[in-house]
Each structure stands twice: as C-alpha cells, then as structure tokens.
Amino acid sequence: MxxxxxxxxxxxxxxxxxxxxxxxxxxxxxxxxxxxxxxxxxxxxxxxxxxxxxxxxxxxxIRPLTVATQQRSADGTVKSSFRLYDGNLVEGVLIPALRADDTDRMTACVSSQVGCSLTCKFCATGYMDRKRNLEASEIYDQVVAIDRQANEFYQAPLTNIVYMGMGEPLLNYKNVMESVDRITSPDGLGMSPKRITVSTAGIAKMIKQLGDDQVKFNLALSLHAANDQKRDQIMPINESNSLKNLAEALNYFYRKTGTRVTFEYIVFYNFNDTLQDARELWEFTKKVPAKVNIIEYNPIAEASFKNTDPQTLDKFAGFLEQKGVTVNVRRSRGKDIDAACGQLAGKS
Missing domain, CATH: 1.10.150.530 (DNA polymerase; domain 1)
Structure with missing residues (x-):
C-alpha cells in the first residue's frame, strides 16, 4: 500500500x-x-x-474522504455521512445561524473517532464500538467538506468549528491537535483558534495536557450532572474521572490558558432537572470559572431518557441566572434527520 x-x-x-x-x-x-x-x-x-x-x-x-449521504433538515441543518478510505463511516453536521441577528454564523460539528469507547448512556455514538481514531487529515477533510456545503447552501463560509461529533477528542489527542494546527495555520485554512471548541466527556489527565500545551481554542465539558452518583449512572468515565479530579484539572487548564470553560448540561426529565440539581451545578461553577450551555435532549432508540418540560427547564435556567451564572439555552437543531446532539451514529 x-x-x-x-x-x-x-x-x-x-x-x-x-x-x-x-x-x-x-x-x-x-x-x-x-x-x-x-x-x-x-x-x-x-x-x-x-x-x-x-x-x-x-x-x-492522498486518501480524501467522500460524502456518502447528505440530508437537509427543515431548520436548515445539513448532516453528512462521510466515507473514509477504509470504508468506515463518520458523520458531520453543518449548523447555520438560527437567529436573525446572527446570520453570519456557520458552524461545523466534526467527529474525531469512528465510534466511541465511553458508553455514555444517552448518546447514540456511545452504543457503537470504537473502531479507530481519525487521522488529522480526516478531521481536516470534514471541515473542508462542510465549508463547501456552507458556501453551496448559504453562500457563506464556515465561521466556527466544534469537535462534538462522534468520539472523544481527548482520546485521539495527537491527531486532534494536529488537525487544529492544520485548520488554524496560515499554511492551512487560516481559521482563528478562538472559533474552535473541543468538547470532552472529561479526561482529567488530558485536560491538564491541554493546559501544558497552552492551547488557544475553547474547551467544553459534557457535564450533565454535578454530583458523582448521578454522573456515574449516565457517564461511566466519571468513575475514573470524578468531579473533584475534573475540577482540579479544569482549574489547571484555566491557570495555564486563561480560557474560561463551558459546561454542557443536558436536562433529562425526572433525572437531573430539579432545583437541587441546579443548585449542585451552581456550586460546581463556583469551583471552576465557567459558563453553562443548557442543551435540549434528543431522544435515541437505544435509551429511555426524555427531554424535560419547558417550564422545568425555565426554572432550572432561571435559578442559575439569579445566582449570576452565564447561561445559554441551546435549542436542538436537525432532530428530524438525527443530526442533533447525541444522535450521530455513522449510519449510511
């Protein structure tokens, strides 16, 4: 070969x-x-x-990836299934601006692994086996392909990239870091690292490594519960990376980079949506300089979780805001084509 x-x-x-x-x-x-x-x-x-x-x-x-299938949601989101040189499939998503005052935002959500080894109970990718890590070039190619879609459908280039697709980016550290370098370098695509967010389920050792490497991109933690007992139930990685260890690692990252972390928090009906849960989340934000993105849950066939009701979500967010926490409620995009957060499963 x-x-x-x-x-x-x-x-x-x-x-x-x-x-x-x-x-x-x-x-x-x-x-x-x-x-x-x-x-x-x-x-x-x-x-x-x-x-x-x-x-x-x-x-x-050169081994470029190809677009195997492409679907467009009623809300304008575009999901692509990308075929890799060895026949494996990963998925990536173009998320155009939703608000009228934010028409220039074009976000690419890219994958970092074929499958995932972390088995988060609410995520479709977590029910897949991890077949392999993506090469830096394969992550880069997703960005290029989604940028072409942004120009084709919306006559606008990509403005943002989130590593929130299939896989755990920090378990493919070398290739993810190299892909960011290719995307941000003047000799590459020349995008600003401040327009890139890498999301992790919480690998404390590698979060510290990000700090040591003094990365310029943004970091998001998929939190979803601010006590260890609940987080253990839905995210087995918490058993070896407790909230105490994560808080220590995130503070180390903040001291090294000066970049405030984002906590991603899916509000599940009758699981983590009470005011007590909100209080625990507020207490955790006092340990780590952070803002909070509250995310709607997107049901998958493999799990029985449901999204909380709008009134409970409003009370949850309102409690945090009253405590001075910066909160954004992220509405789901691309649900009708299984392109929303937690729904990517590499289907052909």
Missing part, C-alpha cells in the same frame, strides 16, 4: 523530494496544495510537472 502523504511533515516531504532527485522547494508547493488548497489528487497540482506528479502518485496516496 502506498504511503499517506498527509502523514509527512513539511521537513519529511522536503527530504523525500531531495532524495528522489527533485528540487526541495517543490515540497512547499505540495504542502500548500494539500493543506491550503485542499487538493484531493496529484493531478490538481498544476504547478508541478507531469513527471513529478506521476512520481508522487506512484509513491503516495
């Missing part, structure tokens, strides 16, 4: 060119085609000679 050229660094690419009788500056041209112009074949690299392109093609693959 030919080597995936996008696994080579710029230095390794230059070394290959010089070792194969080519001028070293060709490496920079190829690197630009791969990461700035998002070329999917060597034939697209028109400033290289045909001989050079054929030599590249004989040694390397």
């Amino acid at each position: 030919k080597q995936d050229i996008r696994k080579l660094s710029a230095v390794q690419l230059k070394d290959w060119f010089t070792a194969n009788g080519e001028q070293g500056f060709r490496a920079k041209q190829v690197h630009e085609w791969l990461w700035k112009k998002s070329a999917q074949s060597f034939d697209q690299m028109t400033n290289l000679s045909k001989t050079t392109r054929e030599k590249l093609d004989s040694h390397f693959d």
Whole structure:
C-alpha cells in the first residue's frame, strides 16, 4: 500500500523530494496544495510537472474522504455521512445561524473517532464500538467538506468549528491537535483558534495536557450532572474521572490558558432537572470559572431518557441566572434527520 502523504511533515516531504532527485522547494508547493488548497489528487497540482506528479502518485496516496449521504433538515441543518478510505463511516453536521441577528454564523460539528469507547448512556455514538481514531487529515477533510456545503447552501463560509461529533477528542489527542494546527495555520485554512471548541466527556489527565500545551481554542465539558452518583449512572468515565479530579484539572487548564470553560448540561426529565440539581451545578461553577450551555435532549432508540418540560427547564435556567451564572439555552437543531446532539451514529 502506498504511503499517506498527509502523514509527512513539511521537513519529511522536503527530504523525500531531495532524495528522489527533485528540487526541495517543490515540497512547499505540495504542502500548500494539500493543506491550503485542499487538493484531493496529484493531478490538481498544476504547478508541478507531469513527471513529478506521476512520481508522487506512484509513491503516495492522498486518501480524501467522500460524502456518502447528505440530508437537509427543515431548520436548515445539513448532516453528512462521510466515507473514509477504509470504508468506515463518520458523520458531520453543518449548523447555520438560527437567529436573525446572527446570520453570519456557520458552524461545523466534526467527529474525531469512528465510534466511541465511553458508553455514555444517552448518546447514540456511545452504543457503537470504537473502531479507530481519525487521522488529522480526516478531521481536516470534514471541515473542508462542510465549508463547501456552507458556501453551496448559504453562500457563506464556515465561521466556527466544534469537535462534538462522534468520539472523544481527548482520546485521539495527537491527531486532534494536529488537525487544529492544520485548520488554524496560515499554511492551512487560516481559521482563528478562538472559533474552535473541543468538547470532552472529561479526561482529567488530558485536560491538564491541554493546559501544558497552552492551547488557544475553547474547551467544553459534557457535564450533565454535578454530583458523582448521578454522573456515574449516565457517564461511566466519571468513575475514573470524578468531579473533584475534573475540577482540579479544569482549574489547571484555566491557570495555564486563561480560557474560561463551558459546561454542557443536558436536562433529562425526572433525572437531573430539579432545583437541587441546579443548585449542585451552581456550586460546581463556583469551583471552576465557567459558563453553562443548557442543551435540549434528543431522544435515541437505544435509551429511555426524555427531554424535560419547558417550564422545568425555565426554572432550572432561571435559578442559575439569579445566582449570576452565564447561561445559554441551546435549542436542538436537525432532530428530524438525527443530526442533533447525541444522535450521530455513522449510519449510511
């Protein structure tokens, strides 16, 4: 099998060119085609000679992902099933602006793994096996594909990226970090890291690593319960990453980066939606500089959870706001095509 050229660094690419009788500056041209112009074949690299392109093609693959299926929701959300070079499927979502005063926002929700190993009880991906991590290039390709959709459907480019699709990003740390670098680098897509949010179910060790690496992007924690007993029930990862350990790791991250964390909190009917639950969440926000996104639950066939009723949700959010917590209530998008939060399952 030919080597995936996008696994080579710029230095390794230059070394290959010089070792194969080519001028070293060709490496920079190829690197630009791969990461700035998002070329999917060597034939697209028109400033290289045909001989050079054929030599590249004989040694390397590019392995772009392809759109297997595409669905458009009544609310404008677009869900894509992406086929990878080995036949596996992942899903990504384009979420256009919902509010009239926010017409420029175009958000890509991308996946980081094929499946997931964390078995969160409310998430469709959690009922899948984790088959493998995505390569940095495969995450990058999702962004490129969703950006094309934004321009096709809305004549506007992507403005934001959230790593909230299939998989746990911090369990694919190296490739996620490399993908962010490709997306934000002037030699890549040139997006601002402040427009990127990486969401984690809570891997304390890797949250600290983000702090040590002094990342510039935003971090979100899928919290969903602010006491260990309830969180253990719905998120088994909490058994080895308790709220105490997470609070310590998140504070370490904040001290290193100066970036306030976002807590994501799905309000489940008759499980974590009482004022006592809201009080526990408020107490947790006092331990970590954070804002709260309250998210509507999106039912899945594998679980019996239900979204709380609007009145209870309003009381929950109102309690937090009275305590001075910054709260945003996120309405679900793309429910009718199983594109909403927690519904991605890599279906063809």
